[in-house]
Amino acid sequence: MAKAKITFQDIEQTVNVPAGTRVIEVSEKIGAGIIYGCREGDCGTCMMHVEEGWNNLTEPSVLEEKVLKENMAGRHDRLACQAQILGDCSVKPT
């Protein structure tokens, strides 16, 4: 299975994950600082900033785009409960 590395900058921890893993699945296990509310892409609580590897996450859905806009997301912000890891990337809490 294809692997990818995700780095959580706030805790300076890198994890090897199977490609396709959602950020939420690994960030909670590792104790990173991204926090979660509804866990289904609606509330915007888990907004994170993608420092590197923006293109190595799945494209945001129309619904995610809408929630990001409503929560005044900045450039390269994503919802950690929605984004799936496809290649190496580096993220931190917003």
Next chain:
Amino acid sequence: MSNQIDVSSHRDAVEFADGVYWIGALDPTLRTFDIILSTANGTSYNSYLVKGQDGVAIIDTVKENFSEEFFARLESEVDYKEIKAIILNHLEPDHTGALPELMRRAPEAKLYISQRATSMLKALLKPTSDDGFEYTTVTTDDRISLGDRTLRFLHTPFLHWPDTQCTYLEEEGILFSGDVFGCHYCDKRLFNDLVGDFRFSFDYYYAHIMRPFKKHVMDALKLIEPLKIKQIAPTHGPILRERPRRYVTHYRELSTSSLSREIGVAEQSLVIFYMSSYGNTARMAEEVNEGANAIDGVRVSLYDLEGGETGPFVDLIEEADALLFGSPTINGDAVKPVWDLLSSLAVVNLKGKLGGAFGSYGWSGEAVAMIEDRMRGLKMRIPQQGLRIKLIPTEEELEECRAFGKAIAEEMVGKKQQKAVIDMADLA
């Protein structure tokens, strides 16, 4: 000032500044608000009307079953066709209950809400399509003009919902503050210089509604404090027309950390709570305490839950940077005092605090993971996997407890060593 005000005896609008009226409703028999608040003498739903040369603005409405009173007061002063703007400072149903009917009666009025209110507005009005109604989103320093009157917006989110904002009437110095500076206190005399002693209600409201959002209160005060304020008109409780500034000052006091006066800003606070049935988890707690104490910059406090009460513990938790819970496992669960405390934290903000759990067990030891899950649910970060020890800890296991406490404290002060890349399959 007149002492003759009795808004319960009529259904007229009450003018409290030139062209500015209260058109709200009293709810004197309410005893519980939103499940969580006791309301010993009821509450009020304050709505306001501002007249200008070019039209009228309505600021917030009332709970749905008080609509009749609201519309009667509104109609005593203006026709619906005069209404140019409907401003919603907060979309909770006790302030938007009369909104659909108001929009129906005043179809020409424009709706002004904060950006974050849009999804809530749709959820409240349930339009069949996106073009079912129009609204304008506003933020800090946006203004609308009523000709000779200017309403300026202040973006003050999370007080106490994401959508909240305040509106300032520049010419009169009136701050329409939404739930900020409000309280559940019902009094037909309406104004702070006439009503009874509402200090308890004011502080109780803050403690249950605003307290989890202290950081956001401080951000909002930065916008509010520079304003020249003659009156504060909140959505619940008395209109604050006599010395309104002291309520602003009081909010700042209530939102300021008291721990920082004790331990200094550079030091962090770690609080360890535990329960023990045979003394094993207590033994672990002492060693965790010992380990954490070895790290400079961390002030550690150790509390046996058996000897305390929830209220003061919640106060400690609010200001702590990290929390550890020690619990034995009894019948596959953590013990009740732990859950009692962990279910009493809705009034404080835990977001981003560090958490951890430990405990001795006899058979299966589920308590530790259950506490960790609860902490994650409360938006805390769990940097270290919890520590479970079967029955009586050995010397080596006590050393593990010290290492656990030390690791948590190091994490707090950012001393943790750079970790090697780990594989997801190795995570618990």
